[in-house]
Amino acid sequence: MRPYASLKSLLERFFPLHRTLASDGMDETLRILGEAMPPGSHFTIETYAPGTPVWTWRVPERYVVHEAYLETEEGRRILDFKENPLHIVSYSLPVDRVLTWEELQPHLYYSEKRPNAVPWVFKFYERDWGFCLSKALFDQLPRHQRYRAVIRSEFITDPAQGMAVATAIVHPQGGPAPQAGEFLILAHTCHPRQANDDASGVVTAVELAHRLSENPLPPGSMSVRFWFGAETIGSIAYLAHHEDLIPKLKGGLFLEMTGNRNRLAWHHTRQHTHLLDEVARHVFSTLGDHEERPFAAAPANDERVVNGPGVNVPCLSLNRWPYDEYHTDDDNPDIIHEEMLQQAADVAEKIVRIYASDYLPQRKFRGPVFLSGHGLWVDWRENWALNRALEKIMFQFEGKHSVFQIAQAVGLDYWMVREYVEKFRAKGLIEALPIPSEAPLD
Ligand SMILES: [Zn+2]
Structure with a gap:
């Protein structure tokens, strides 16, 4: 059960508010989101005093x-x-x-x-x-x-009436796995009385949080952190106050403009060829009509902060840009469609489920494994494709390729290969190395 009848009805609750960098409408929006997010997702609001220096910026006054x-x-x-x-x-x-x-x-x-x-x-x-x-x-x-x-x-400028941002976190089955790190989902909430940019990305993120709570990621996966606040200055202020979080963040996804009737587009990470780009390309390849764009192509947003200098967390962006009503009061619920919001959540969910559960298998054995002796043989009559790929999979446990990359290399489904690789882990034949952090050392 969701605490909203539809994503569009949730959007309509905060769409008309005077949401801006720091404002009462922003605070009210975050309060509504706190009610809409799944219970147990540790929804937290933080405020930063106006004038506080945050990296090269400063926190704005409440307006x-x-x-x-x-x-x-x-x-x-x-x-x-x-x-x-x-x-x-x-x-x-x-x-x-x-x-x-x-x-x-x-x-x-x-x-x-x-x-x-x-x-x-x-x-x-x-x-x-x-x-x-x-x-x-x-x-x-x-x-x-x-x-x-x-x-x-x-x-x-009263320090007690600062700029608010909100976060929540959804853990994998069995609780947080600190070595795996976290995946960050961002959606900004600072566009007054506009529906597609930016309320739509917000409700798509809320839906994703519910799906990951109801059906948690496998044990040992990344936790998924959700962030809501003002574009650019909000994410800068948040990360400047939580610099210790940066090396724990293994990837990110920015969501906006998910509700209009247009094809979905994804923007590369700043790395362009990162594992996260490979996962996104794979998921989008199953989608039909879509668009692929370089990092920080218009419309560029908080991925410029998250994947920017000195932070460098690989961050994708998802949207249905362009649309004619952009940045006008014609951007209202009339152009928002429930199935578009939900489809964006479907795609985001597929990307997050693969990337956040992926890892680099590191061999602890020498020589080819005695598969049948360890119960790791797969009968060709049960799974011919996997049977053909066993050797190729086993020979890639060198801590350099992730499970997803191995699955791609043998042309098999990620979840099937992951289930098989997990059997090696259960027998202590491999160790699961986490997806490495891209954060700079200084
Ligand atoms: Zn905008």
């Missing part, structure tokens, strides 16, 4: 908007933040001024490409103020009159 609107000098309301948080440029400075059209116009933003939609514009660090509206409305506004621009915003 509070008490009210914001644009009206004519006579008081006719043209747009109101209350109706749509996209109507103001994110992190707009406070303003209360009467302006001529010439003075106002540089502060108005619209989309040429999508004239009936309100675009999302953010100026987190440049600090300015502005309103966003449809091109259609912009064109209608009389040029000869004066306007009143009101944004009552506050930038809160």
Whole structure:
């Protein structure tokens, strides 16, 4: 049983909120996710005080908007933040001024490409103020009159009201296996009132957490850590506060834009030819229509942090980019489809199940193993393909190839080969070396 009727219904609960880097809408979103994540997944919210240096960045202030609107000098309301948080440029400075059209116009933003939609514009660090509206409305506004621009915003630096991020962790059967490390799933939650970018990736991640809780990874697998927060600055702040975690992270997957009707795409890790790329390519090869892109191709996100300089955890990205409604208020639940969200979870699950349960078999024997003497012979009448591959499998237990790579080399299913290799492990003939960390040494 899930604590939600559908992924789309979960998305609709936090979609309309004023989610931004640090805001009440972000906190409320994380609270809702805490209720939606599986019980026992250790859901935890951390906050970082505004101004705290995190690597080369600093934690932003909490952004509070008490009210914001644009009206004519006579008081006719043209747009109101209350109706749509996209109507103001994110992190707009406070303003209360009467302006001529010439003075106002540089502060108005619209989309040429999508004239009936309100675009999302953010100026987190440049600090300015502005309103966003449809091109259609912009064109209608009389040029000869004066306007009143009101944004009552506050930038809160109180350390107790910091920027929040949330994590959860799902362990394999039998509990954590520290030597195997962890796999990191990320989805950002900082796009106000937008559904596909970014709420869809969030609910796909929640679904994945439930699947891995209900049907845990085999004993000895990686634990799977889930992370939710603001794009870039959120993952930087989190990793800067948990540098000890970096060498334990063996791989990552960033999820976004999973709900629109378009084919699924995956972006390489920064390593491009890592085991994680091989696993992703294999899983996608069974999917039919899909797209493969280089590391950090548009739309690039937190994989630039996780797989970036000084961290270097191989990190994939999954999305259904491009789509026309991107970064406008047309990106709403109308374009979200349950089966798209679920299919993205299917693909993510397959990748995680293989990669997080994989290891490098290291031989502890000399000479070819006396298979029948150890009960390791596979009768060709029971499994002809595996029988043909026994020698080839056994000769690759040199700690250099993972079970997945051995399965690929002999052209057999990963799970079948893994089950067979596990028998060698159970008899003490091999040792399971963990997938190595790619973290830099300094
Ligand atoms: Zn975005």
